[in-house]
Amino acid sequence: MKKRTVVLLLSLGAVLAGCGKQEPAPQAAAPAPAPVAITKIVVGLDDNFPPMGFRDEKNELIGFDIDMAREASKRLGVEVEFKPIDWSAKEAELSGKRVDVLWNGLTITEERKKNIDFTAPYMENHQIIVVAASSPIKTKADLAGKVVGAQEGSSAVDAVKKDAPVFGTFKEFKTFGDNVTALMDLSTGRLEAVVVDEVVGRYYVAKKPADYIVLDEHFGTEDYGVGVRKGDADLLGKLDKALTDMKQDGTAAKIATQWFGKNIIK
Template sequence: MKKLAAVALLTLGVVLAGCSKQEEATPAAAAPEAPAAITQIVVGLDDNFPPMGFRDDKNELVGFDIDMAKEAAKRLDLQVQFKPIDWSAKEAELSGKRVDVLWNGLTITEERKQNIAFTAPYMENHQIIVVPADSDTQTKADLAGKVVGAQEGSSAVDAVKKEDAVFQSFKEFKTFGDNVTALMDLSAGRLQAVVVDEVVGRYYVAKKPELYRVLDENFGTEEYGVGLRKDDTELLTRLDQAMADMKADGTAAKISEQWFGKDIIK
């Protein structure tokens, strides 16, 4: 009996040792690391788009959207960095994670919604037609046979092309790297009209009423929003809330009045 008991104990020991080795061979998987908390957002913008974002006489970035972004970042306890980009390549800059948001008079369109997530709209805008002050052009129909310009990659291009009959009537449609260059060509006589965001066009017309005039007709109404990557859902939610709070407490209206002389916040 003792011999059998000894054999049984020896067998049990071998089994337990095997179990112990097997357990040691398969350690528990390490818990996944939590994603790093966001501490900074990089804002992509066209730095030649007054009054939304541009460089002042000291070469510092200023503008309505600059002030809005600074205030929102402050409320979110985030650092903010402004990065001028080629606006015609804005979606590539965003998807390539070289910037975190596009905040510079970005029009919300169904086409852009395919690739970009938008905040709630914060401003309504029109695509206006600017002509020389002494031009005989009064309507869109009068643009037939004329050279018309707009900023490359802007919603002005899309708005013009939507009205195919008008677009096809142009002698030529030129695009430019920025609105300032297009308006310079207009004053130099190389263009007969420029289609541009209302907030930009009226800013320049007000500065130089002797050079420019705005037609009563336009190429439609649109809304501005902040663009983010579609997978940045947490940042989108937080940013939407911050901007809603800015509207509710009057901060957004105050920033608007500083740049436009009135509250044009949507």
Template structure:
């Protein structure tokens, strides 16, 4: 009986070793994203997760020889999802900020973006000064809110700063008149405006520019180096430009 148990343990150990070797050859990256953030990451009419960042992540994972899984998360809890190892990367229009650098390891910036102010097409608001006494919206946990908060004088002039779960909800409230303006990533804002011609206007003023990067855990330096190499190669051989043109009609990759 003891010999049988010993033999079974040997087989079990061998199986684990084989599985371990196989796992080393076939790793998986879990990418955390907001699945309502077009055109960076969102669900199409068949409920598939698609977008510019999704295509970029798929291509990078292929070059790394890894599988990739896209996991929708509460974007307001993104750092907790990353540090808690429920996701391995944040790749979804993630703005590089000094505050986020304290807890997140970033790739080099791959895209530039501005925080634009969107108003209704017939709105009298033309400048940031005109936002005084108005209700302004933005996505909770986003760099849009951070950008507004940095401009303390302008924010203090608002009647109210309303925070939403996603940009879609904020823009819907703008359309119905419950908001006077929405501060949003330019890439996202222009995507929506193009789909709703005549409904919205972008004013000349903005809340500053920023850069997008991919976020990893602070300890994942080796993975960062490999990912950065893959992204650099994608830029060099024109793959990232091709993906960009499919989503934006032009190469806007930095």
């Protein structure tokens, strides 16, 4: 046999041996776990925030946001549980998974967006200034040298402090555990003005029109949204759809009219 033929046969054998070697098939990637089905939504709220969420004479939770949350949960086909929390610790309650959403007149702010995901706004609100009916205070400028109050942890605190030229003229700025206590101090003279969410302030002023007045000026306009834990896109999407449907079919407007006498849905 010629030398060239031997070399050719050896090379062919090496190629065939290489072709016959079986490489192990790559393992398929494990499928991503399916999202856990939502069966219940735990709503964190301040239960002393009428007319958004508060207790009636039977100690049962009622309010505009209570009705909105119940309707949205019904449309999602899930149970809803309302859990009163310390509103000043609301972000910790949400991130700690002790509640699933914050639904209680929660203002959408850039600062809160760092720790909370929000639905699209469902209501527009103002931070109004409430004073005693006999008060000489008529404008924001008249607050200079006065004792002003607001609810601790509320957007009213942020709105007031944001208006630095006015805030810097206060004699004292006091915060309270809830708006009811702040308004009580206003009625007894321990405060000279209260800055409060419009929906809350007008609710109380309407109950005692002879005791309080609302100034024409306010501390800004804001939007209310439902707060969801960061990254919970599934629940956020479902709530956004439910709220959109409620607006489109008139259900949200009906709930608003029952509580405010007109449709204030955004």
